[in-house]
Amino acid sequence: MNTPSTNPGPARGPADHEVRDQIVAAATEHFRLYGYSKTTVSDLAKSIGFSKAYIYKFFESKQAIGERICANCLREIETDVRAAIASTNRPPEKLRRMFKAAVESSLRLFFEDRRLYDIAATAATERWATVRAFEERIKAMLQDILRQGRDSDDFERKTPLDEAATAIYLVMRPYLNPLLLQHSLDHTEDAPAQLSSLVLRSLSP
Amino acid sequence: MNTPSTNPGPARGPADHEVRDQIVAAATEHFRLYGYSKTTVSDLAKSIGFSKAYIYKFFESKQAIGERICANCLREIETDVRAAIASTNRPPEKLRRMFKAAVESSLRLFFEDRRLYDIAATAATERWATVRAFEERIKAMLQDILRQGRDSDDFERKTPLDEAATAIYLVMRPYLNPLLLQHSLDHTEDAPAQLSSLVLRSLSP
Known part of the structure; x- marks a missing residue:
């Protein structure tokens, strides 16, 4: 992991947004390994090799870092979903592909190696603005x-x-919200198609 | 709480099914106060005033007692749901009332004072036969x-x-399964009606 000098000069040091990105990248890695809820800003500072005060210069709280990570994560899901919708011109098929992509993308981000699940669950429970x-x-x-x-x-x-x-x-909500999705893992194979069909029947003219 | 003599004679003592009911009633009360997952059969025996061996004469494990309590609880929900279905002759209205009654009954049993939630959550997680x-x-x-x-x-x-x-x-599943229902409490007011309408649109000839 790259660490900047501990006292970067305001003129010669990296730009603020670069430091922010660096903190977010390191925090993402740290949370993935140790979980979000049990980690403090001190733990994070120690692990990144920054001082706590330096981190607080860029983020006012642990949640502010968490929100940034969460926003990145949700943006990734949104990109997948938008791509799925754009991949066909037929509205019924758009709906099917949207549902399928949303589930697959959420599963990948929240549950593969339980990566980021902890932070997503906190965000969903506390209903963060990003969510x-x-x-x-x-x-x-x-x-x-x-x-x-x-x-x-x-x-x-x-x-x-x-x-x-x-x-x-x-x-769709039970397959998008990680808190519900964790209890629907037995259904993620078949439910999106079955529910899409029901929804499309409800939309038939 | 009634306790039988500690060595009930097989001839003069209460019938087996009465003792079983008594254990289940006392265990329901105990689990409601202290939770299901953290309670052992020893705790239960102490609290009821029976010996552990005596309880094991009637139930082979804590889960066997839990299954009986869970079955009672689910039977109560089922009775409410069947009554709601029987309260109208029109099939679309049956469906609406079924959904509404299922949510209300589940909320009352699982969440009012968190009564029985712990046992319902364990039953749902472990997919007991009763569930x-x-x-x-x-x-x-x-x-x-x-x-x-x-x-x-x-x-x-x-x-x-x-x-x-x-x-x-x-x-309907997210509103029936206590694990999902706990994360849908903000939606229990409006969702049953909105989802019933969607389902009825999907069924229109």
Whole structure:
């Protein structure tokens, strides 16, 4: 791991955003090994080789670092989901692929080697701002797909758009939220397809 | 709490099923106060005033007592759900009331004062036989309602019955399984109605 000099001069040292990225990268690695909830900023400072005060210059709390990691993680899921949606022009198929990609991406990030699960669980339990914003973006994606499907006559138009999107979000939620997903691991193989089919039946004109 | 003589004669003492019920009642109370997972059969024996050997005459393990308590609890939920289904003749309304009753009954049993949550969570995590049988009965109830709704022309007939019932079960699962329900407490007010509406849209002929 690269460590900067302990007293980087403000002029010659790395830019702030570089130091921030470096702290986040090191913290991600540390949390992955030792968990988020049991680690203190002191532990983190020791492990990165920075002083605690230096870390506090860039992040006001452990949660601020956690939020950054969480945001990176959710952005990765979002990128996968958007790519899946963009991979077809047919709105019904967009919905199927969105559900499948969301589950696969969440499983990979939260459960492969329990990587990042601890931080995701804390974020979901405490309903961090990053998590709430992510949920809103997922709902917005659903609304977009519904709108496209209504325009292409694939979906019915009677149900208020917002009501339909919220209900579909509730169907997907157990496979997006890591707290619920951990108790649904037996279902991640079949449930996305079965639930997508049910949702598509609910949307038929 | 009633305690029998410590050496009940096989002829004059209480019948076996009475002693079993007495152990289950005392254990329910004990688990409610101290939790299921941390209690041993020794703790239980001490608290009931029986010898450990006497308890083992009636139950082969702590889990055997737990299974009985869990079965009682699930039977209570099932009774509520069946009553809700029987309270209307219209299949779509049966489905709505079934979902609502299942959530309300589960919330009352598992979360009011966290009563019995500990034992329900253990049962769900370890997938006890009582839990698996309960899930099958819920799926059978769903199939019954679907059959009735197909006969009355309220529901479509294209989707294989089993496929439709399984998918609806998956929609209800996060509100029936205590492990998932604990993370859905913010949604128990609105989600059952929103999801019932989505499910009914999926069933429209």
